[in-house]
Amino acid sequence: MFVFIWLIVSLPSNNDALQMKETCQETDYCVTFNEGEIRAEAGLCAVIPCTFTSIFVPKDIIWYKCESYQDRCDNSGKIFYSVKNKGNIHPWFKGRVSLVEPNVAQKNCSIIINDLKESDSGRYQLRVEGKATGEAFSYKEKTTLSVTGLNQKPSMMIPPLTEGQQVTLTCTAPGLCSGSPPNITWMWRGKGEKDSFIKGNVTALKTENLTAFTKRHVSTLTFNSSADHHNTKITCKVSFTGGITTKETVTLNVTCEYLIVI
Template sequence: MLQQRKHQPNTNFLIFCATSVNEAGLCVVIPCSFTTADGFTPKHIVWYKCEASQKFCSDADIIFHSNKNTDKKAQSGFEGRVSRLEPDVSQNNCSIIINDLKESDSGSYRLGVTGELNGRQDRFTFIPRVNVSVKVLNQKPRVMIPTLTEGQQATLTCTAPGLCSGSVPEITWTWRGAGGSESYITGNSVDFKTENLTDATQRHISTLTFNPSAEQHNTTVTCKIHFTGETTTEEASTLKVNCEFFYRIFSCSIIGRFCLSASYFELSTGNS
């Protein structure tokens, strides 16, 4: 049976951020490292979410356990959302990432380490805590619009906020015309890609390729991001379409009543 100890004078737990304020739908990284008593060999790390008033967190409070073979399961609401950044516990790195944040994830988090002390199974629960606060999502997607010219193919780019490795968000494009009604842009090509920046961070990007028309000048295109649950965010941008007009000019050299030589040339002008 494991003994549970609070941290001893010769153990140490370092949290790089004691309080973290985050937004729903995104993720939070809790960076930390630890040392334990002499003679203790760490085997697994355990993270708990429990009330700050509790002296010890119980197995029912577990949100992550690095031992995949244990019968101590994470709380159902955290399953599949928590992962560690360093899989080798001997590096004394206890950093984790929590993806697909919910406002209910706000609270107090605590670290435990299981292992062997003098040949016996033992467990340390560290006193310092991390306070995580999750607020309503305020970040907007980033929309990039190139110069638009009527009849010339153009590609708009929308990048979702956050660099998280959780659930892939759904990205949609809509267009609002002069009448105010919202619709999907016709005759377009939409593409989606995920860029893996690190083992724990990703960037999600959607592109919209279409042929701008004069009727889309001064209309609004909106990129909408749908995260897990009901979390959404959007960014609207006004389209400015350059329209080119061609003028044919007739030039004639006249002597008396006769046109001796004639030429045509075209000028183009644009508006935006």
């Protein structure tokens, strides 16, 4: 399951083909991470794929973000605990991290981090706890996440425009993330004018649930096209949590229909 989600969430970030590497500290304690760093963009989301083996039956999963100089992370860097309302999670990560597979017994430790920030870049470490006292293990191997500024732009679909006819433009936000929904706005710039709104327009926002962890956010703009719109610019702006924005601008081409009377 985690491979499927990894592909649809992270391919837009230009990650290499998914290559997994298993590292064992002891015979019965192995962890499998993506080989190489995971690359993602701010405002979007990233999946850290992970599986593990242990001699005891796992009950809880803990994830840490490590400082670069640390061989083993400490509690101050705890970003996720599978037991809700426990574990003093770092405030920067509260509500942004979740398990891809909630059933810890499956030994799938993959997590998804939403509403990414560039400060999320770093090394991440896994710890697994069992039911009995003393059943716990911290895996020394770490995986690396690299978050850069947002480069992806919205995807706009502009159908043919004919004067006097109603038309609907579509703007799809980049990323397929299940975190905070983005704010999508439309701006129109008439000839020689500043940005404004098209008179009589109707906008609508739709969220499509693709999987339990992926969503597509789409905005539509409907209006009656006229000669005044020809050769003017329309912009779709997408704003994510943390003031992260991206936009796309296209030029409208309106076709005029003439009635010839003989």
